[in-house]
Amino acid sequence: MDMEILLQILISGLLMGLIFALIAVGLTLxxxxxxxxxxxxxxxxxxxxxxxxxxxxxxxxxxxxxxxITVALLFAIGVGTYYLVIKKVLNAPGLTAxxxxxxxxxxxKNLAQFFWTPDFRQVQGAILGEKTLSFFNLNVSxxxxxxxxxxxxxxxxxxxxxxxxxxxxxxxxxxLDRDTALLMGINIDRVYALTxxxxxxxxxxxxxxxxxxxxxxxxxGGLFGILAFVTVxxxxxxxxxGAFYAGILIGIVETAGGVFISPVxxxxxxxxxxxxxxxxxxxxxxxx
Amino acid sequence: MEILKVKNLTMKFGSLAAxxxxxxxxxxxxxxxxxxxxxxxxxxxFNCLTGYLTPQNGTVQFDGHSLNGxxxxxxxxxxxxxxxxxxxxxxxxxxxxxxxxxxxxxTANSADxxxxxxxxxxxxxxxxxxxxxVGNLTIADHKRLEISKALATRxxxxxxxxxxxxxxxxxxxxxxxxxxxxxxxxxxxxxxEHVMEVIMSLSERVVVFDSGKKIAEDVPEKIVxxxxxxxxxLGERYHA
Amino acid sequence: xxxxxLALFKKPWVLITLLVLLFLPFTMNNIHFHHVLIxxxxxxxxxxxxxxxxGFAGQVSFGHATxxxxxxxxxxxxxxxxDLSPWVGMLIGxxxxxxxxxxxxxxxxxxxxxxxxxxxxxVAEIAERLFANWDFVEGAIGLPAPVLPEGWINFMWYKTKMxxxxxxxxxxxxxxxxxxxxxxxRLGFYFRAIKQSHEAAEGLGIDTTKYKMVAMAxxxxxxxxxxxxxxxxxxFIDPPSVLSLDISIKIVLITVLGGAGTVIxxxxxxxxxIPLSEYSRILLGGTGKGLDLIVFGALILFISVYQxxxxxxxxxxxxxx
Numbered sequence: 001m002d003m004e005i006l007l008q009i010l011i012s013g014l015l016m017g018l019i020f021a022l023i024a025v026g027l028t029l030x031x032x033x034x035x036x037x038x039x040x041x042x043x044x045x046x047x048x049x050x051x052x053x054x055x056x057x058x059x060x061x062x063x064x065x066x067x068x069i070t071v072a073l074l075f076a077i078g079v080g081t082y083y084l085v086i087k088k089v090l091n092a093p094g095l096t097a098x099x100x101x102x103x104x105x106x107x108x109k110n111l112a113q114f115f116w117t118p119d120f121r122q123v124q125g126a127i128l129g130e131k132t133l134s135f136f137n138l139n140v141s142x143x144x145x146x147x148x149x150x151x152x153x154x155x156x157x158x159x160x161x162x163x164x165x166x167x168x169x170x171x172x173x174x175x176l177d178r179d180t181a182l183l184m185g186i187n188i189d190r191v192y193a194l195t196x197x198x199x200x201x202x203x204x205x206x207x208x209x210x211x212x213x214x215x216x217x218x219x220x221g222g223l224f225g226i227l228a229f230v231t232v233x234x235x236x237x238x239x240x241x242g243a244f245y246a247g248i249l250i251g252i253v254e255t256a257g258g259v260f261i262s263p264v265x266x267x268x269x270x271x272x273x274x275x276x277x278x279x280x281x282x283x284x285x286x287x288x
Numbered sequence: 289m290e291i292l293k294v295k296n297l298t299m300k301f302g303s304l305a306a307x308x309x310x311x312x313x314x315x316x317x318x319x320x321x322x323x324x325x326x327x328x329x330x331x332x333x334f335n336c337l338t339g340y341l342t343p344q345n346g347t348v349q350f351d352g353h354s355l356n357g358x359x360x361x362x363x364x365x366x367x368x369x370x371x372x373x374x375x376x377x378x379x380x381x382x383x384x385x386x387x388x389x390x391x392x393x394x395t396a397n398s399a400d401x402x403x404x405x406x407x408x409x410x411x412x413x414x415x416x417x418x419x420x421x422v423g424n425l426t427i428a429d430h431k432r433l434e435i436s437k438a439l440a441t442r443x444x445x446x447x448x449x450x451x452x453x454x455x456x457x458x459x460x461x462x463x464x465x466x467x468x469x470x471x472x473x474x475x476x477x478x479x480x481e482h483v484m485e486v487i488m489s490l491s492e493r494v495v496v497f498d499s500g501k502k503i504a505e506d507v508p509e510k511i512v513x514x515x516x517x518x519x520x521x522l523g524e525r526y527h528a
Numbered sequence: 529x530x531x532x533x534l535a536l537f538k539k540p541w542v543l544i545t546l547l548v549l550l551f552l553p554f555t556m557n558n559i560h561f562h563h564v565l566i567x568x569x570x571x572x573x574x575x576x577x578x579x580x581x582x583g584f585a586g587q588v589s590f591g592h593a594t595x596x597x598x599x600x601x602x603x604x605x606x607x608x609x610x611d612l613s614p615w616v617g618m619l620i621g622x623x624x625x626x627x628x629x630x631x632x633x634x635x636x637x638x639x640x641x642x643x644x645x646x647x648x649x650x651v652a653e654i655a656e657r658l659f660a661n662w663d664f665v666e667g668a669i670g671l672p673a674p675v676l677p678e679g680w681i682n683f684m685w686y687k688t689k690m691x692x693x694x695x696x697x698x699x700x701x702x703x704x705x706x707x708x709x710x711x712x713x714r715l716g717f718y719f720r721a722i723k724q725s726h727e728a729a730e731g732l733g734i735d736t737t738k739y740k741m742v743a744m745a746x747x748x749x750x751x752x753x754x755x756x757x758x759x760x761x762x763x764f765i766d767p768p769s770v771l772s773l774d775i776s777i778k779i780v781l782i783t784v785l786g787g788a789g790t791v792i793x794x795x796x797x798x799x800x801x802i803p804l805s806e807y808s809r810i811l812l813g814g815t816g817k818g819l820d821l822i823v824f825g826a827l828i829l830f831i832s833v834y835q836x837x838x839x840x841x842x843x844x845x846x847x848x849x
Contacts, residue, residue, distance in 0.1 A: 004693060031642075032798070037642050037645075069813065085829065085833060088833045088834075089833060092832075096832050097832075098641075098642075098645065099780075099784050099828055099831075099832045100828075100829055100832035100833055102777075102828065103781075103824075103825050103826070103827070103828030103829035103830075103831075103832060104825070104829050105676055105825070106821055106824060106825030106828065107822060107825030107826050107829060108825075109821075109825075110819075110821040110825060111822055114819065114822060119651075128804070136781075140742040223775070226646075226649050226650075226653065229646045229649065230646060230649075230650060233643050233646050237642065237643075264657070264661060265657060265661075267653065267657075268653065268654050268657045268658070271650035271651075271654050272650075272685060274646075274647075274650050274652060275632075275635070275636070275647060275650055275651070275654075278635070278636070278639065278643060278784060279635030279636070282639050283637050
């Protein structure tokens with residue numbers, strides 16, 4: 001087996017995996033804190049990508065510079081979704097919350113399709129463009145590299161926020177025991193809104209970074225969404241570190257599967273792997 | 289004749305032993321009172337016996353069967369039933385529907401199960417409210433419903449976890465009466481309670497837990513004078 | 529408590545509704561109208577089948593199209609390659625669906641609700657991809673039904689939709705009876721108990737894993753039967769038309785809109801969503817597909833937030849009580 005091919009697969013897989021990880025981290029955060037599986041997460045990503053695209057297309061703002069705007073927009077959408085939808089289904093039986101976000105995802109996806117058509121869009125001529133770096137016979141796409149590094153950085157920032165700051169402590173308290181946290185004076189409502197906003201922000205970053213080299217269309221949220229769910233489940237619901245490692249694993253498996261078996265089946269392999277792992281470890285790889 | 293024999297049961301969460309080497313033998317037809325301060329491990333003990341938790345150590349023999357590693361549903365079908373401290377009723381069903389779920393444990397025939405359900409409801413005094421949605425029931429009724437559901441499975445041993453919490457004086461007397469009637473049907477009982485009058489008047493023997501260990505086991509009159517028991521409840525300085 | 533299934537027919541409004549339904553196609557000799565009626569009954573039946581596992585047992589599956597597809601492909605493939613009558617193919621398809629359901633169910637049912645839901649997504653995606661690349665079933669090209677003389681043996685008609693209507697009607701009534709009877713039997717009570725409190729159910733002697741599998745098996749079997757019917761009706765199938773996520777979603781939406789966990793819910797839901805979907809596709813052509821889904825999405829959102837019990841809950845509040 002050619003060492004170079006293996007390394008190439010590992011690197012490409014790692015890069016995509018880091019991006020998957022960031023998307024999953026946003027999702028697992030929401031789940032861990034509020035016990036809600038946000039089915040519209042993929043659609044949020046799609047919106048982030050479209051916002052990035054339109055800012056470039058209409059006003060010639062490079063995705064790198066418009067990133068903060070995209071993040072702010074997605075944060076706002078997250079918070080808005082919390083107050084308008086999630087808050088009302090928090091205490092409802094299991095099926096309800098699932099279906100509310102599900103309905104939301106269908107609504108967003110089809111509205112996007114209605115207004116922006118199902119066409120594929122791509123950003124042409126961005127700063128990062130289609131440049132590649134070469135070293136030791138390995139090719140690394142620059143925008144992918146930047147996206148991966150950005151994702152890793154933001155993932156770390158989220159981790160830091162949750163585990164090393166006072167706000168993060170409030171979030172963790174609310175996640176562990178809502179009633180006690182309430183009694184200790186923590187404003188649960190605000191914590192939840194912040195968490196949902198944060199989930200949106202994660203996806204905002206990922207989407208803006210993805211736009212540098214990926215293409216967007218209304219249904220793009222579907223695949224990324226399912227992959228995010230699988231990543232979260234694999235890493236253990238609510239487990240940020242778990243989601244991080246699971247994302248990388250999935251990125252590598254997907255790339256390897258595409259090379260060794262067939263590009264057609266690369267996601268299929270990921271799903272099969274998920275089913276196998278989940279049968280052996282019902283709480284995910286690192287579930288608790 | 290021993291219906292339940294527990295030996296060296298140990299349940300650890302991490303390094304904390306919630307149940308620590310507890311042994312207990314219960315004879316058929318007895319009413320055993322189980323008391324202890326909050327957090328002593330009583331509910332954990334129940335959970336271990338009924339298969340909701342897997343203990344690290346110990347054996348449980350019930351009616352000639354070893355319960356080790358069995359799932360709750362199998363244990364129930366063998367004749368060991370329990371009520372939950374936080375009442376676990378089926379919220380979207382009516383009173384009788386809740387109970388019939390238990391009755392189906394012994395028969396697959398709807399008509400027979402329905403018959404049994406009505407009989408149980410009359411026995412526990414919930415017949416008038418049989419068509420009410422559980423949301424409309426009082427706390428006392430909720431507790432009765434928990435007991436009714438368990439009774440419908442025709443248990444040989446019934447474990448009641450704080451079935452009288454939140455009841456007023458009249459309701460408590462009625463509950464004690466019900467428990468006696470249950471025993472008269474030939475069902476052995478283990479009753480966890482905090483209300484002392486209840487335990488004293490009902491139990492033939494009292495078992496005391498503290499910090500996961502069984503610290504005393506005796507007749508009620510002697511338990512109240514037991515220094516270790518007093519210490520567990522009131523702390524060292526109040527050593528009478 | 530009434531335990532006989534046929535007691536359903538003693539209720540006057542049921543009998544009236546069924547009779548009206550039976551005579552509806554004769555009121556308008558319009559092919560679109562007949563199609564909509566058939567689709568309504570098909571999806572009402574599909575939702576009834578989903579309801580067994582999703583509404584009653586409370587395990588939300590987003591992958592039911594898998595069973596639908598298995599039924600569809602079983603019927604047509606066995607007909608085309610082995611000249612097997614679709615009626616037999618239907619039963620074989622049902623059997624295959626049950627096997628798949630049990631195989632997936634066994635490892636996956638021990639999982640908490642969300643892990644299960646995601647697993648159903650995973651299975652559905654795998655199934656669609658597999659069928660699209662499997663030459664035995666003609667893969668992505670699609671599988672047309674062989675051209676055979678029409679009639680009951682071959683389960684196909686070209687000149688009229690009426691026999692399909694009768695079959696769909698029969699399916700509709702049979703599954704309705706099954707759902708009604710199940711609701712009053714131990715199975716139904718056990719499913720509802722499992723959904724409402726897993727722990728309490730176990731404590732009352734219910735083997736939750738076994739019963740969830742039974743629910744899944746029943747649901748899969750009935751769904752596959754519907755799939756076989758569909759294949760014989762449409763006479764051409766390919767992975768996007770019988771294995772897609774859209775079908776799975778539609779079934780879930782219909783059941784939830786109407787009221788999951790009730791016998792009448794799927795029927796109400798289908799009565800509203802299917803005409804909406806079919807007519808918007810007929811009238812608005814290509815873009816219609818997006819428009820009806822916008823309405824679906826908004827409806828589901830609205831229902832989950834304001835009326836989780838669906839139309840049934842809404843009717844109960846305003847009507848009878």
